[in-house]
Amino acid sequence: MTLRLAFRLVRGGGVAGFLRLALVVFGIAIGMTAGTLVAVMPGVLHGRAEVMNARMPSPPVENGHANFAFSTSTDVWDGQRLGRTFLADVRSSTVTAPGVTRLPNAGEVVVSPALAARLPHEPDLAVLVPGRVVGTVQPAGLLSPDELFAYVGVERDRMADAHNGASFGSRDSLALEKQQAGLTQSLALLVLPPVVIYLVVCGRLAAATRLRRYAALRLLGMRRGLVLRTAFLESSVAGLIGGFIGIVLFRLAHPALASSGLLGFSWYPDKSGFTPVSIGFLTVFVGIASGFVGAAGLRRSLDRPIDARKDTSEVRPRPWLLLPLVFGLGSTTYLLLAVRRPAGAGVHYAMPGTMTWVAIGSVVITVLGVLVSLKPILAAVAQMMARPSFPLPVRMAGARLALQTGVTLRLLVGLALLVLVAGVSAGVLRDLELRSSPSGTNYSVDIEGSSAPNPVVRQEVFELPARFRWTVQSSVLPEPGAVQTTDVVEQAKVSGYRLVSMSCSGLRKLFRQAYPDCRDGRWYRMASRSIANTAYEVPAGAAFNYDRGDGTQQSVTVPAERLVVPDDSPFPVQAYGGLFYAHEGPAWAWTTDSYSSFLIDPDPAELSRFKVRVAALSPATQVRVWGEDLDLLELARNQRGVIGFGVLIGFLVAILAFGIATVDNAVERRRDVAVLLVVGMRKRLIRLTQIMQLLAALVVVLLVAAAAGYLAGNVALRLNDVNRPWYAGTLDAMMPLAGASVIVAVCAGSFVAVRRLRSEDLKRE
Structure with missing residues (x-):
């Protein structure tokens, strides 16, 4: 029934x-x-x-046999993640990786379908994945259809940071x-x-x-x-x-x-x-x-x-509902204007722990305050629109809005929430992008000694074109527990006293200073301005041992002559100072505890060309770019896509609900419309009244949400660096949503339920 x-x-x-x-x-x-x-x-x-x-790849168990040697590399190519697993000395009995029929030998590669399609058309990419393609990775071994991934077969002596492997399969998925x-x-x-x-x-x-x-x-x-x-x-x-x-x-x-x-x-x-x-x-x-x-x-x-x-009629909203919004906007504005910023270029100063929680709490209170305070704000706007000095459509729209404040707000709360979230998300995404990508006037690149064990290759890499280049070597570390003192010399020995090798002409060009005492072939001690002549600087006369690369050690005494460099210099001498040898290349030979550093022009294309040149000399050599966090870069890319798509879908759903509910509300007002037509009001005036009612509420809601989203987004941006300037991208993210909402409001408000006044309408309504 x-x-x-x-x-x-x-x-x-x-x-x-x-x-x-x-x-x-x-x-x-x-x-x-x-x-x-x-x-x-x-x-x-x-x-x-x-x-x-x-x-x-997983290492062999204790006393187990190695079936292959491997090293892994993750890079970025054309804005997309490029993963490579280098293999050497692969035994025929090795169980293959998922999605692979056979593992490559030296000079062979097994690549993903997306990478296989790009290799013939991109010679530079082929340099990073050298070898003859002998197979493709099936979906069982890939994260996605468009993933760039390869197993590269190389010789053992050409492999960087090689490890022994027994099989494939690990639980280490932290990255x-x-x-x-x-x-x-x-x-x-x-x-x-x-x-x-x-x-x-x-x-x-x-x-x-x-x-x-x-x-x-x-x-x-x-x-x-x-x-x-x-x-x-x-x-x-x-x-x-x-x-x-x-x-x-x-x-x-x-x-x-x-x-x-x-x-x-x-x-x-x-x-x-x-x-x-x-x-x-x-x-x-x-x-x-x-x-x-x-x-x-x-x-x-x-x-x-x-x-x-x-x-x-609805119950009149309480004015105290405005308090959360006032407190949230006030606290976010205070954080943006009153937080102290340390002086000095290039200083990154994150908010302290307590202030971080205050900032997060302020953003949360602001979001909740927007949702709670919209009803009294709309009621106040409706009361203002009902003044006798305004035209009739505005007064009628205000009276209608005052009668249906809650109904109108329910139509708009979804849009307000999305506009607010879009503003906050823009600040979060900008923070991820700034933290994951290198910044500054140059790209700072390091190549570790363990990354390219062949001395000939390391010399060839060191001679590649770059704006500046130098080498860094650490002193031989003492046995664990041998040093237990607070003496600065002994502490420097435990940490490794750095030796920087660079020509005097390169030093002068790098810092744009004369350094008249610098002569090639001579030894100096080096310190930053904040360390020089302090108790934290290693004094002259201290001795440190360095690996010569031939199995012997060289003792070097810290000289009295000093070269002072800026505090933001790329040399690792900020802790205890260091040694400086005015020479192009390593002091003695290329050792595993030394590395070469380069400054590259701040152009992504130039950085890619440098990586390609290194790969042409040694495909498995690891190139580390300072400030380039591949995990954060991938997270920023994923979050940008998820947030952009989520905002789009959420906005479409919210705007669809807004349009449907507006039309449905207009149908339910047939009686009111019929009465207005009976008393002689024109349909054009009724349509204008409906549009004014929706637009007034929509504009107020969007303005409040946009202001809160702009402030909250900038607070989120400055959590990791209070020196960041005001970011207008939060407004750019919200404006398309606001514009589309206004268009939908005009279209939905134009619908008048009663097309023609008939006798049936007079009887029924």
């Missing part, structure tokens, strides 16, 4: 009833599609972690976890709140009409429980149908979405872990949740059915 009654109520609603049902089903389907994307994300990330673990940290949470934060609001809006379409209808059934004598079950069943059936359609839509769109890279990374659709059981559970859950949403709000109207048949 309950099911038949629910269907009869839908059919009795006429065209409007079927239209409402179609809107509910469509809305739930779209919300289900977006929500399913969040549901599959943990499975996608888990699958990527499993692949990373499975293809990671990938760092790159994927927070992706699911970010997507859920951006997509789920608008989806929940959207589903609630769709489930409460024609809410006033439904309240009157069910109150009428109660007045006719129907039991309260039967009315609630009927409302629950009516909404749950629509939820089940919409949930099923949403799952079908997601299954159709999932392959294209997985390979598109819109989220900053791609994946294989069949590795999402989304099983039929998950599909059934989600569909049933959405159906039940829709039933509860549809029945929500009926209890009071069923207890007082006569009151439900009357229109009542």
